[in-house]
Amino acid sequence: PTEAGHAALSVRSARELEVLAVFMRRWSHVGIERLLSGPGLLNTYQALCGIDGVAARHDAPAAIALAAQRGDDPQAVEALSMFCDVLGSVAGDLALTFGAKAVYLAGGIPAQIADFLLASDFAARFVDKGVMGEVLQRVPVHLVEHGQLGLQGAASWYMEHNAAG
Numbered sequence: 470p471t472e473a474g475h476a477a478l479s480v481r482s483a484r485e486l487e488v489l490a491v492f493m494r495r496w497s498h499v500g501i502e503r504l505l506s507g508p509g510l511l512n513t514y515q516a517l518c519g520i521d522g523v524a525a526r527h528d529a530p531a532a533i534a535l536a537a538q539r540g541d542d543p544q545a546v547e548a549l550s551m552f553c554d555v556l557g558s559v560a561g562d563l564a565l566t567f568g569a570k571a572v573y574l575a576g577g578i579p580a581q582i583a584d585f586l587l588a589s590d591f592a593a594r595f596v597d598k599g600v601m602g603e604v605l606q607r608v609p610v611h612l613v614e615h616g617q618l619g620l621q622g623a624a625s626w627y628m629e630h631n632a633a634g
Contacts, residue, residue: 473563474502481558485551491516504555507578510534514548534578538585552578553586557594564608565601575613583612 478499480489492499507530514533518525527533536542537549564572596605
């Protein structure tokens, strides 16, 4: 158990740096979850719309993800692509940090965008860690597509901590 989502967001492309600059004007600390979460997808989309000087057409993460998958909103496509790319970088960083033998992507967004994720630069960003890239090439990444995983985790925690004994 960690709170890795609150670690500082690290970016690597000029466009990601532009988005980070927008975030930094809004928050004193920009954690990973400011981009890698449902609200983070909305943050990213709104930042890109502002940078590009266009009106945001969507106000919910699901709508942004759907528009991106349809390909009918350039900022939605870019926001979801950035989500996937940064997710690859963060997953690779965490795999190295914790010595992971495998990585499991869970949560609402990855399962809903599986085809988009597979077509993205997620895999390239996951292994793009210099000399450690060869190590990460041997770490399998699995997509968990279980809709009730969070509920099961909460129930398990409750049972462990509140079971009559």
